[in-house]
Amino acid sequence: MKLIRQITIILLFIFLGEIFNKLVGIPIPGNILGMILLLLCLLMGFVKLQQIDEISKFLLDHMAVLFVPAGVGLISVTGLVKDTWWILLLIAISTTFLVMSVTGLVVKFTRR
Amino acid sequence: MKEITSTALFGVMISLIAYEIGLMIQRKTKKSFLNPLLLAIAIVIFVLQAGNIPLEDYNKGGQWIAFLMAPATVALAVPLYKNFELLKKHKWPIAIGIFTGCVTSVTSILLLSRAFGLDKELAMSLLPKSITIPIGIEISKQLGGMPEITVPAIVVTGITGAIIAPMICKVLNINGSVARGIAIGTSSHILGTTKAMEMGEIEGGMSGLAIGVSGFVTVVIAPVLVAISQYLFPL
Numbered sequence: 001m002k003l004i005r006q007i008t009i010i011l012l013f014i015f016l017g018e019i020f021n022k023l024v025g026i027p028i029p030g031n032i033l034g035m036i037l038l039l040l041c042l043l044m045g046f047v048k049l050q051q052i053d054e055i056s057k058f059l060l061d062h063m064a065v066l067f068v069p070a071g072v073g074l075i076s077v078t079g080l081v082k083d084t085w086w087i088l089l090l091i092a093i094s095t096t097f098l099v100m101s102v103t104g105l106v107v108k109f110t111r112r
Numbered sequence: 113m114k115e116i117t118s119t120a121l122f123g124v125m126i127s128l129i130a131y132e133i134g135l136m137i138q139r140k141t142k143k144s145f146l147n148p149l150l151l152a153i154a155i156v157i158f159v160l161q162a163g164n165i166p167l168e169d170y171n172k173g174g175q176w177i178a179f180l181m182a183p184a185t186v187a188l189a190v191p192l193y194k195n196f197e198l199l200k201k202h203k204w205p206i207a208i209g210i211f212t213g214c215v216t217s218v219t220s221i222l223l224l225s226r227a228f229g230l231d232k233e234l235a236m237s238l239l240p241k242s243i244t245i246p247i248g249i250e251i252s253k254q255l256g257g258m259p260e261i262t263v264p265a266i267v268v269t270g271i272t273g274a275i276i277a278p279m280i281c282k283v284l285n286i287n288g289s290v291a292r293g294i295a296i297g298t299s300s301h302i303l304g305t306t307k308a309m310e311m312g313e314i315e316g317g318m319s320g321l322a323i324g325v326s327g328f329v330t331v332v333i334a335p336v337l338v339a340i341s342q343y344l345f346p347l
Contacts, residue, residue: 007183010186010187011183013186013189014182028247028327028328028331029247029250030182031181031183031185031246032244032246032247032324032327032328034185034186035185035186035188035324036189036324038186038189042189042190042193049190049194053190055183056187057190059180060184060188060190060191060316061309063184063302063305063306064131064148064274064303064306065127065128065131065149065152066178067149067181067267067302068127068131068156068174069123069127069170069171069174069177069178070263070264070266071149071264071267072127072170072174073171073260073263073264074153074157074264074267075157075160075161075167076167076260077260077261077264080258080260080261084230087228088230088234088238089268090228091221091224091225091228091230092241092265092268093269093272094220094224095217095220095224095241095269096242096269096272096273096276096299097276098216098217099213099216099217099220099242099299100273100277100280100299100300101280101284101295102212103209103212103213103295103299104209104280104281104284104286104291104294104295105284105286106209106213107205107206107209107288107291107294107295108291110204110208111202111205111290111291
C-alpha cells in the first residue's frame with residue numbers, strides 16, 4: 001500500500017506539471033515542471049520526504065534502463081543517416097567532451 | 113512465435129534481460145566503455161534483427177519502460193531537495209557554469225555542423241543533444257529538426273557522458289562534488305546523472321539540478337544562437 005501511495009504522489013505531480021504546461025504554454029515539458037513543483041512542495045513542507053522516499057530511490061537507481069527503448073529506436077533511422085552517421089556521431093561525442101570540461105572548469109574557478 | 117514476440121511482455125522482458133547482461137559484463141570486465149546501457153541496446157537490436165521482429169512489436173513493451181522516464185524525472189526533486197542548502201550556497205558558480213555549458217554546447221554544434229557541411233535539418237536535430245529527451249524533442253521540432261534523429265543523438269551523448277565523466281574529472285582535476293555534478297548534468301542529462309549518482313549523493317543531486325536548468329536555458333538560448341549563426345554563416 002505504501003508504494004502505491006508513493007507512486008500516486010509522483011504521478012500526481014507529472015499530471016500537475018502537464019496541466020501547468022498546457023495552461024501557461026511554456027515550452028518546458030510537464031515532467032520537468034512536475035519536478036520543480038515537487039521540489040517546491042518539499043521545501044514548503046506540503047510533501048514530506050518519507051512520503052516519496054522509497055519510490056524515488058527505486059526510480060533513480062534504475063534510470064539508465066529506461067533509455068533502452070529510446071536507444072533501440074536508433075534502428076528506425078539508419079536509412080536517414082546512411083551517409084552522415086559518422087559525422088553526427090563525431091559531433092555528438094566530441095562536443096560532450098567539450099561541454100563537460102568547460103562546465104566543470106567554470107564551476108571550479110568561479111567557486112572561490 | 114509472432115504471437116509471443118508481439119506482446120508487451122516480450123518488449124519489457126527482453127529490455128530488462130539485456131540490461132542485466134550488460135550490467136554483468138560491466139561487473140566482470142570493469143571496463144567503463146562497456147557501458148551497460150550501450151550493451152543492452154546492442155543486445156536488443158541484435159535479437160530483433162536475428163528474430164526478424166519489427167520495431168513496432170518491440171515498442172509495445174518498450175513504451176512501458178519508456179513511460180517510467182517521466183516519474184524518474186519528477187523523482188529528481190528528491191536529491192535536489194536534500195542538497196538545497198548547498199545549491200543556495202553555490203548559486204552563482206552553478207548558474208554561470210550551466211549557462212556557459214549550454215552556450216558552448218549549442219555554439220560548438222553549430223560550428224562543427226557548418227565545418228562538416230551538414231544540412232540545416234540535421235544540425236537542428238543535433239542542437240538539443242545535451243538535454244533530457246522530453247525537452248530535446250520539443251526544441252528539435254521548434255527549430256525544424258527531426259526528433260527521430262534527436263533522440264538517438266541524446267542517447268549517444270548521455271552514454272558518452274557516463275563513460276567519460278570519471279576520466280574528465282581526473283584529467284582536469286575537478287574535485288569538488290558540486291562542479292562534478294553540474295558538469296555531468298549539463299553535458300549529459302539523465303544518463304550522465306546515473307554515473308554522478310554512483311560518485312556520490314551531492315554529485316547526483318547537482319547533476320539532477322543541472323538537467324532541469326540546462327533544459328530551460330537551452331530552450332531560451334538555442335533560437336537566439338541559431339539566428340545569430342544564420343546571419344554570420346548560413347547553414
